[in-house]
Amino acid sequence: MLAQGFTLYAIVSVITLAVSGFLIDRFSAIKVLPFYLLPTMAAYTLVITSSWAFTPIVMMILIAMTNGTSSVLLTSTWSEIYGTKYLGGIRSITVSFFVFSTAIAPVLFGYLIDQQFTINQIFSMMLGYLILANALFLFKLKDYQPVKIA
Numbered sequence: 438m439l440a441q442g443f444t445l446y447a448i449v450s451v452i453t454l455a456v457s458g459f460l461i462d463r464f465s466a467i468k469v470l471p472f473y474l475l476p477t478m479a480a481y482t483l484v485i486t487s488s489w490a491f492t493p494i495v496m497m498i499l500i501a502m503t504n505g506t507s508s509v510l511l512t513s514t515w516s517e518i519y520g521t522k523y524l525g526g527i528r529s530i531t532v533s534f535f536v537f538s539t540a541i542a543p544v545l546f547g548y549l550i551d552q553q554f555t556i557n558q559i560f561s562m563m564l565g566y567l568i569l570a571n572a573l574f575l576f577k578l579k580d581y582q583p584v585k586i587a
Contacts, residue, residue: 442494446501453505466513471575473510474567476502481564485557518581 460469480499483492515527549559 439493442497445494446497446504449498449501450505450508453502454508457506458509461509461513466510466517467578467581469506469510470514471571471578473506474503474571476500478564478567478571481560481567484560485564 457469476499480496483489483499484496489495511531512524512528515531516524519527546559549562
């Protein structure tokens, strides 16, 4: 059953990539960005609160929605905020952070598991982080001024 989750993950990720590209073209990356993490937040909430047998598959589908959106949203966001002149430098820094975070995650989660944290506690911490990150973004969004292209 979990293998079907990976297939659904791939399908939903591709579909969401296309849909989010349309939404970004129609509304702008900055306006789509506040909604980008909501599917992952829903997935984490489901994991924390549910013992349903299909929770892993639904979680993978919801996370695929965030993944598909991120594929097109992040570069579009940097372009809208900073313009395209420094886009290569910005992408190299952000990708370096992504690589670092994926390298440190197994160590961090292994440590938490060794310290007897439950899966629900770990997902609760991750959900709290996502809520905080989204709240900080929304707080900063009110000061946003689009880049002026000369």
